[in-house]
Amino acid sequence: MTAITDMPDLPRAARRPQIGNPVLRWLRTNLFSSIPNGILTIVLLAVLAKGVIGFVQWGIANAVWLTPANDSSACKAVRGLGACWAIIPEKYRFILFGTYPFDEQWRPALSVALFITLFYLSSRRALWRRELALLWIGALVLTSVLMWGGVFGLPFVSQDRWGGLPVTLILATSGLAFGFPLGILVALGRRSKLPAIRSLSVLYVELIRGVPLVSLLFMASVMFPLFMPSGFNIDKLLRAQIAIILFAGAYLAEVIRGGLQAVPRGQYEAADALGLSYWRKHRLVVLPQAIRHVIPPLVNTFIAFFKDTSLVLIIGIFDLLTTAKTAIIDPAWQQFSVEVYIFVAAIYFVFCFAMSRYSRSLEATSGR
Amino acid sequence: MTSDDPRPPPRRSFFGALGPNELKGLFWQVLVVGIALAVIVFLWSNTVTNLSARRITTGFAFLGREAGMPIADSLLAYNPKDSYLWAFAVGVANTLRVALIGIVLATILGTLIGISRLSANWLLSRLAAVYVEVLRDIPLLLQLLFWYVLMQALPAARAAWRPVEGVFLSNRGLILPAIPIGAPQLWVLGTAVLGFIAFLAIRRWLVAQQIREGKPRPAWPFAVGLIVVLPAAVSFLLGVSWTIEWPQLRGFNFVGGLTLAPEYFALLIALVTYTSAFIAEIVRSGIQSVPHGQWDAARALGLRRSFMLRQIILPQALRVIVPPMTSQYLNLTKNSSLAVAIGYQDVVSVANTTLNQTGQAIEAIALIMAVFLTISLGISFFMNWYNARIALAER
Numbered sequence: 001m002t003a004i005t006d007m008p009d010l011p012r013a014a015r016r017p018q019i020g021n022p023v024l025r026w027l028r029t030n031l032f033s034s035i036p037n038g039i040l041t042i043v044l045l046a047v048l049a050k051g052v053i054g055f056v057q058w059g060i061a062n063a064v065w066l067t068p069a070n071d072s073s074a075c076k077a078v079r080g081l082g083a084c085w086a087i088i089p090e091k092y093r094f095i096l097f098g099t100y101p102f103d104e105q106w107r108p109a110l111s112v113a114l115f116i117t118l119f120y121l122s123s124r125r126a127l128w129r130r131e132l133a134l135l136w137i138g139a140l141v142l143t144s145v146l147m148w149g150g151v152f153g154l155p156f157v158s159q160d161r162w163g164g165l166p167v168t169l170i171l172a173t174s175g176l177a178f179g180f181p182l183g184i185l186v187a188l189g190r191r192s193k194l195p196a197i198r199s200l201s202v203l204y205v206e207l208i209r210g211v212p213l214v215s216l217l218f219m220a221s222v223m224f225p226l227f228m229p230s231g232f233n234i235d236k237l238l239r240a241q242i243a244i245i246l247f248a249g250a251y252l253a254e255v256i257r258g259g260l261q262a263v264p265r266g267q268y269e270a271a272d273a274l275g276l277s278y279w280r281k282h283r284l285v286v287l288p289q290a291i292r293h294v295i296p297p298l299v300n301t302f303i304a305f306f307k308d309t310s311l312v313l314i315i316g317i318f319d320l321l322t323t324a325k326t327a328i329i330d331p332a333w334q335q336f337s338v339e340v341y342i343f344v345a346a347i348y349f350v351f352c353f354a355m356s357r358y359s360r361s362l363e364a365t366s367g368r
Numbered sequence: 369m370t371s372d373d374p375r376p377p378p379r380r381s382f383f384g385a386l387g388p389n390e391l392k393g394l395f396w397q398v399l400v401v402g403i404a405l406a407v408i409v410f411l412w413s414n415t416v417t418n419l420s421a422r423r424i425t426t427g428f429a430f431l432g433r434e435a436g437m438p439i440a441d442s443l444l445a446y447n448p449k450d451s452y453l454w455a456f457a458v459g460v461a462n463t464l465r466v467a468l469i470g471i472v473l474a475t476i477l478g479t480l481i482g483i484s485r486l487s488a489n490w491l492l493s494r495l496a497a498v499y500v501e502v503l504r505d506i507p508l509l510l511q512l513l514f515w516y517v518l519m520q521a522l523p524a525a526r527a528a529w530r531p532v533e534g535v536f537l538s539n540r541g542l543i544l545p546a547i548p549i550g551a552p553q554l555w556v557l558g559t560a561v562l563g564f565i566a567f568l569a570i571r572r573w574l575v576a577q578q579i580r581e582g583k584p585r586p587a588w589p590f591a592v593g594l595i596v597v598l599p600a601a602v603s604f605l606l607g608v609s610w611t612i613e614w615p616q617l618r619g620f621n622f623v624g625g626l627t628l629a630p631e632y633f634a635l636l637i638a639l640v641t642y643t644s645a646f647i648a649e650i651v652r653s654g655i656q657s658v659p660h661g662q663w664d665a666a667r668a669l670g671l672r673r674s675f676m677l678r679q680i681i682l683p684q685a686l687r688v689i690v691p692p693m694t695s696q697y698l699n700l701t702k703n704s705s706l707a708v709a710i711g712y713q714d715v716v717s718v719a720n721t722t723l724n725q726t727g728q729a730i731e732a733i734a735l736i737m738a739v740f741l742t743i744s745l746g747i748s749f750f751m752n753w754y755n756a757r758i759a760l761a762e763r
Contacts, residue, residue: 030489030490045491194393207737209744211702211736211740212736212740215733222733223729223733226730227411227414229417230414230421307505314509314708321513335521341514345510345511348510352505
């Protein structure tokens with residue numbers, strides 16, 4: 001509670017004479033403003049120093065960075081004292097690309113680069129035009145060609161050999177690409193005046209949001225084959241993708257509904273007065289405003305969703321987390337799973353942190 | 369619109385009387401409901417055909433059969449000879465156990481970190497910000513696997529860490545000293561709960577009196593009497609013992625005390641730290657939403673800091689905090705289903721084992737969904753009630 005009670009007392013602070021060394025003054029106001037605060041600072045510094053020194057000793061000073069191929073004896077020697085980063089150069093290709101044929105791994109690598117470039121382009125406001133959507137469609141086609149192959153002299157690679165980072169990116173991106181229009185339809189349905197459509201939308205959103213994603217994925221993996229006519233068998237990855245799209249649709253629908261509620265009534269009435277039809281009214285007047293209102297929460301939903309794709313591990317799909325977990329089953333390297341998890345955590349962190357930074361910058365600029 | 373028009377409305381046919389908009393609405397509804405029904409019928413008939421082709425009988429009769437699955441860590445007494453129904457009950461109890469304790473701990477930790485982010489101490493607020501940013505941007509499942517690996521890497525029972533006397537941390541989990549709770553102790557605790565309820569009623573009455581008379585009526589003597597003295601007296605009269613049971617290392621394992629198995633402990637840590645990062649942000653934005661003028665006004669009235677926080681700032685902050693907090697509680701509960709990845713037997717894990725043993729996929733998944741929908745509805749019902757209580761009463 002001390003933290004709240006020492007909120008800066010503005011008028012008094014302003015009257016205090018600003019003298020002395022600026023560094024000392026900064027230290028005084030930010031770290032040693034009162035005796036309890038000073039004690040807190042010292043305790044925190046001690047804890048921080050201990051943590052940093054411990055990590056530097058384990059992660060840098062005593063760490064093993066490289067070993068001869070498939071030889072973990074150097075790592076075993078420092079076990080408990082230092083990190084074994086040598087496992088990363090040893091396993092990174094499996095972690096990033098799974099069991100994709102070794103010589104063809106430039107194809108998933110190129111797909112990942114393509115995705116990242118498009119994510120970057122999509123984050124630039126100046127580029128939010130129709131051409132961007134076309135670019136996305138082109139890129140998705142190109143990715144499919146790259147991943148599957150079978151044309152232009154690229155050998156065919158079946159879907160069950162895909163793995164790692166491209167699978168994570170494909171699941172997340174297609175989940176959003178298809179979940180977004182679904183979310184818009186459901187959000188509109190939930191605000192519709194027609195009772196049957198409204199109740200169906202409410203039922204859909206509440207059912208999906210009320211249960212864990214794990215159970216939807218189980219449903220996709222064990223029940224989907226029961227639902228389909230016999231002889232009709234679709235791939236496990238595609239089944240998981242469908243579950244993820246349905247899941248994303250329900251969550252995005254709620255965010256978009258919030259945006260729809262924020263559009264002033266006058267806008268709807270003006271569109272009606274112009275004689276626009278229901279769909280034209282929403283497409284031209286309401287939705288652009290509604291979505292602009294909820295861009296920051298939408299980005300936050302994207303982040304949550306990107307992380308949630310890792311749950312496909314539970315039904316045995318080889319996304320980034322699953323390949324990491326599989327990489328450390330190898331008996332020689334079994335004991336160094338912490339290092340692998342840190343490596344994969346860093347990959348996820350880079351993606352999510354970039355998105356959350358972006359969301360924050362949007363919040364700062366769209367406040368006006 | 370036409371109420372001022374004295375002329376009778378023009379005669380129309382039955383459908384014409386509906387007007388073009390109603391007709392269009394009817395058309396869309398019939399279309400959508402029709403599609404939904406067609407999809408359901410399609411899926412249903414496929415399922416029936418597939419089930420009969422695979423000779424799977426539907427229904428919940430399997431729940432009465434012997435489960436035969438081991439459940440290592442459970443609150444309720446269980447052995448593999450019990451029925452599937454009981455195994456599910458044990459799974460539900462395990463889910464509730466991790467969710468309830470997780471919610472309490474995550475709320476405490478999240479509130480502390482949220483307040484720390486607002487601290488005037490630069491170092492504390494930066495550390496809190498780093499904590500929030502790192503935990504929020506890494507998938508929960510990855511964090512869970514990470515904690516689980518760390519738990520397994522802990523020393524064996526013989527070389528267990530002892531951070532505090534009586535507390536052991538080893539690859540067998542966390543072992544804490546405990547007070548064994550049996551029937552006599554439950555009576556005393558029950559008295560305390562009844563005393564608390566009585567105290568709430570009395571406090572309401574006291575507040576009503578205070579409003580009527582304008583004189584403050586202290587409530588604390590009633591609190592002490594009903595919640596502390598009364599249960600203590602009951603405990604003394606019944607001669608209930610409250611001895612602490614200290615865990616001890618015997619051979620290769622511990623006896624006595626309370627054991628948190630590695631799976632449970634890892635799941636709890638992961639859920640609590642992950643959710644606390646989100647709660648911290650909610651608490652921070654809630655406190656920041658209280659206008660600065662409220663602090664100034666309270667200070668100008670010369671109020672004590674604790675009174676100011678409790679009576680002026682927090683009630684306003686709570687209005688902003690409670691609705692998003694509800695979704696975090698629901699998320700934590702749903703996320704506890706990740707237990708299946710590390711083998712803690714919550715309801716999802718039990719259902720998954722059942723599914724693999726019996727092939728009753730539809731029933732097992734229906735049970736998972738029913739359990740989570742019930743819990744979700746329960747939590748949102750309670751939080752909505754609480755939210756309505758603290759909401760701004762606007763005229």
